[in-house]
Amino acid sequence: MASYSFNTLDPATEARVAELLGQMTLTEKIGQLNQISPLVFTPPDPSQGVDARPTFSMRQDLDDEIRAGRIGSIFNTREASFVNRCQRLAVEGSRLGIPLLVGGDVIHGFRTIFPIPLALAATWDPDLVERTARAAAEEASATGVDWIFAPMVDIARDPRWGRIAEGAGEDVYLGCVMAAAQVRGFQSQGLASGRAVAACPKHFVAYGAAEAGRDYNTVDISERALREIYLPPFKAAFDAGAGSTMSAFNEIAGVPASANPLTLTTILREEWAWPGLVVSDYESVRELIPHGFAADLKDAGRLALSAGVDMDMMGMAYLNHLADLVAEGALPLAAIDEAVRRVLRLKFRLGLFEQPYVDESVAAQVTLTEGQRALALEAAQASLVLLKNQGSLLPLKPGAQRLAVIGPLAESRHDLLGCWSLFGEEGDVESVMDGLRAYLGDTAPAPIAGCPLRGDGDFEAEAAVAAAEAADIVVLVVGEGQDLSGEAHCRTQLGLPGRQQALVDAVAATGKPLVVVLLTGRPLVIPELAEQATALLLAWHGGIRTGRAIADALFGAIAPAGRLTASWPRHQGQIPLYYAHKNTGRPARGAGTGQFVEFFRSAYLDAPNTPLFPFGYGLTYTQFAYRDLALDATTLGPADTLTARVTISNIGERAGVEIVQLYVRDLVGSVTRPVRELKGFARVALEPGESRRVTLTVPVADLAYVGADLQRRVEPGGFELWLGPDALSGLETDFNVMA
Numbered sequence: 001m002a003s004y005s006f007n008t009l010d011p012a013t014e015a016r017v018a019e020l021l022g023q024m025t026l027t028e029k030i031g032q033l034n035q036i037s038p039l040v041f042t043p044p045d046p047s048q049g050v051d052a053r054p055t056f057s058m059r060q061d062l063d064d065e066i067r068a069g070r071i072g073s074i075f076n077t078r079e080a081s082f083v084n085r086c087q088r089l090a091v092e093g094s095r096l097g098i099p100l101l102v103g104g105d106v107i108h109g110f111r112t113i114f115p116i117p118l119a120l121a122a123t124w125d126p127d128l129v130e131r132t133a134r135a136a137a138e139e140a141s142a143t144g145v146d147w148i149f150a151p152m153v154d155i156a157r158d159p160r161w162g163r164i165a166e167g168a169g170e171d172v173y174l175g176c177v178m179a180a181a182q183v184r185g186f187q188s189q190g191l192a193s194g195r196a197v198a199a200c201p202k203h204f205v206a207y208g209a210a211e212a213g214r215d216y217n218t219v220d221i222s223e224r225a226l227r228e229i230y231l232p233p234f235k236a237a238f239d240a241g242a243g244s245t246m247s248a249f250n251e252i253a254g255v256p257a258s259a260n261p262l263t264l265t266t267i268l269r270e271e272w273a274w275p276g277l278v279v280s281d282y283e284s285v286r287e288l289i290p291h292g293f294a295a296d297l298k299d300a301g302r303l304a305l306s307a308g309v310d311m312d313m314m315g316m317a318y319l320n321h322l323a324d325l326v327a328e329g330a331l332p333l334a335a336i337d338e339a340v341r342r343v344l345r346l347k348f349r350l351g352l353f354e355q356p357y358v359d360e361s362v363a364a365q366v367t368l369t370e371g372q373r374a375l376a377l378e379a380a381q382a383s384l385v386l387l388k389n390q391g392s393l394l395p396l397k398p399g400a401q402r403l404a405v406i407g408p409l410a411e412s413r414h415d416l417l418g419c420w421s422l423f424g425e426e427g428d429v430e431s432v433m434d435g436l437r438a439y440l441g442d443t444a445p446a447p448i449a450g451c452p453l454r455g456d457g458d459f460e461a462e463a464a465v466a467a468a469e470a471a472d473i474v475v476l477v478v479g480e481g482q483d484l485s486g487e488a489h490c491r492t493q494l495g496l497p498g499r500q501q502a503l504v505d506a507v508a509a510t511g512k513p514l515v516v517v518l519l520t521g522r523p524l525v526i527p528e529l530a531e532q533a534t535a536l537l538l539a540w541h542g543g544i545r546t547g548r549a550i551a552d553a554l555f556g557a558i559a560p561a562g563r564l565t566a567s568w569p570r571h572q573g574q575i576p577l578y579y580a581h582k583n584t585g586r587p588a589r590g591a592g593t594g595q596f597v598e599f600f601r602s603a604y605l606d607a608p609n610t611p612l613f614p615f616g617y618g619l620t621y622t623q624f625a626y627r628d629l630a631l632d633a634t635t636l637g638p639a640d641t642l643t644a645r646v647t648i649s650n651i652g653e654r655a656g657v658e659i660v661q662l663y664v665r666d667l668v669g670s671v672t673r674p675v676r677e678l679k680g681f682a683r684v685a686l687e688p689g690e691s692r693r694v695t696l697t698v699p700v701a702d703l704a705y706v707g708a709d710l711q712r713r714v715e716p717g718g719f720e721l722w723l724g725p726d727a728l729s730g731l732e733t734d735f736n737v738m739a
């Protein structure tokens, strides 16, 4: 087990925890369970009753509370000097000198903003993702942050949900791979090194299953779905060494996740024997009241703590009520002690008692360095997904064609930061025009916005059309602004916002070749745009180097090689749409054609079942051919490993990277199985004309699933297997697993 893991208890640490716990008053213990953002802290105003919500405050209140030992953790601070000041109050000013945990929402970079997590996942490169997490840890830890609220590992199958941007997409296997990679990146420098941060995979659990893609909405899923789809990325993150998690806002089948004994106690503590810290989400303990689960804040505190939430983020339920609950015998002191133990354990493992302060000169040296910026460029390049390239329009030759650049995102910097970029700065960002100017210099065309990013405002189609007429090729830079995805940013209409599609229609009518650069925080529903585009490059909200990465791809300095990690629907009515669906008793013929012949089939009358672009999909500037798929053995026992081999050839004219994907289908089970499940992938870089025999292996144990009795096991029987470039294609064979 890696040395940075929290999953094994260290006897020396446990002894220190026990000794300190023995000295603490009940008030001091409860203080450790209280987490506050200094941005919004004020003690409850007595005139509003003891349960008033915290509001904007005076610094003095915070100081007094820290000195009194009534705060165990602060979060979303910015400056090392401020953190040091708070730590000094805690360490030198409070009776027991217990340092603070300093949390932060560092979701895809601290100051150096990398692509949004959905885009990072599209790299299918866990090593690169790990390096971005390490870089974020380096910058954040230099400001005194020691604990970050990431990775977000919620599986998301509904692009209306704005938080799909924050995770790895729709797939369980890929979600596990990316979760583990980020945890390694955050923690593997060694937790007490001062250069790492403790990871906090979130939101425990099933938050991504919010009904209708509306944030914070009801989740009502089976325990099987919970165990099979939503829990595995958390397990992967814990196995990679994560020592904390955040309890989610949503309910799960009637029981809020922040007071859920099944998930927080039975699964987390009893089945997984996980000794980490559970922090609530922002006021999610208080929100047990509007959920209709707790009668009042005191009841909320009792329910959350007894279910297994150790720390109350901004809810004030613990601070205000735990002492009374203990005095009344409604909560055993042992339950408080256990929660405090988990907080102290994390503080000791982070080395905070030895070194609570940061060297204030370090942040400037490690922030936004050339190395960080180069990594941001590498990540932005690798996350680009080429969705269409008719007639090999791309790459362009700099200076060879007259370009028009049109669209409301052409000059934007702010939007490229994406959601949850609290510490990022617009001035650090390269816009698409900045990127183009790096190649074209003074000959770069003046961009024409054409219309606002959203809403009806000025529509300048005439100028755009005139520019298009005068050009050989039009680069259209369209998509979503930064403020349309992320928390509480859900949409029912997933086309281009505002009048952007009308702008595209006007420009497309010129008949000029269109290179569409799409900037977005989520999968969009863009069938017309995809039809109109000659080339379609998906560049997401790609962080500070987005513009340069796009120009590098447009002019062929690099070849896009990213792949989708969430299906792109043809129509909003198809949502939720994901490749690992069940077959049903009446599967559509073929892929569902949207024809009347599909009557009495699981199909639509007016649209095919298939996505516009499937999971795993993405083109590059060359083509690959697959041949000679073979398995080393077609009959395997439960302890065996499946070995599949295939020959991949680069049959185009440029070097390129192929992501070879391995999918299986378990044909008959004690419960029905998805039509395909990703079980492995490999990155293969090939020169033009080069062929390689590629081997992928899958331990048979990884074919286990949650059976009729809710136990995870491998069931014997027949399987189909595909090796291919996406979830809808590939070479096919089969194998058997024996008992």
Ligand code: NOJ
Residues within 6 Å of the ligand: 105, 149, 202, 281, 282, 487
């Ligand atoms: C609410 C969000 O759901 C969560 O992801 C975040 O970490 C907390 N707020 C803290 O800002």
